[in-house]
Amino acid sequence: MGKSVSVAAARLKKPSWKDPRLLIGLLLVLGSVAGVISLVGSADRTTQVFAAREEIAVGQVVTEADLAIVKVRLDDVEAGYVTVEHGLTDSSVALQRVAKNQLIPRESLGVADALDRKPVAIAMEEELPAQAVPGARVDVWISMPGSSSAFEEPQMLLPSAEIAGMTTGNTTLGSAKTTVVMVLVTNEQMPKLLGAQANKAKISVVWNPAGAVR
Missing domain, CATH: 3.90.1210.10 (Antifreeze-like/N-acetylneuraminic acid synthase C-terminal domain)
Structure with missing residues (x-):
């Protein structure tokens, strides 16, 4: 009976700061608090x-x-x-x-x-699909005037060119709807396109859904 009382008294005794159980518990609490603070701080790093x-x-x-x-x-x-x-x-x-x-x-x-591409306006009467918006890719084909009234076989001039912008309007007489497509052209490609426009070639713009994103 005396031994049981001694054990119970020992358990009820106020713990000392040197008690390893108290130190371990304190470390666990501090570690938990530090983890929460770190988590909150990390989530708020904007x-x-x-x-x-x-x-x-x-x-x-x-x-x-x-x-x-x-x-x-x-x-x-x-x-x-x-x-x-x-x-x-x-x-x-x-x-x-x-x-x-x-x-x-x-x-x-x-x-x-540092600009390696410049926008060039291409006027066309054909309609482009709704997916042909700024940022989309198009192929530009040209047909040069032949010796007669016919045009030569079309050739692709600009593969996968990026659309920089688009505007729509009417021709001078207002009888036909015209779309002006601003296409980004490299300095290397520029002379061929400007030459085709100067020689009144037929220029067609075709939406390219598989065009690479630059």
């Missing part, structure tokens, strides 16, 4: 980056007025986007099309001298 207010076309000078500021969590890919912290370079020009509300990739901006 970065202020720029996004396009409206669509940005290739060759367009981009200023902060064209951009909105959004908070997003980018983690390891943060270096690939234009952040508010690093700011926007003066005289930045869009080297690639940026869709509305899209974050601004660093590689999409540069200087005008």
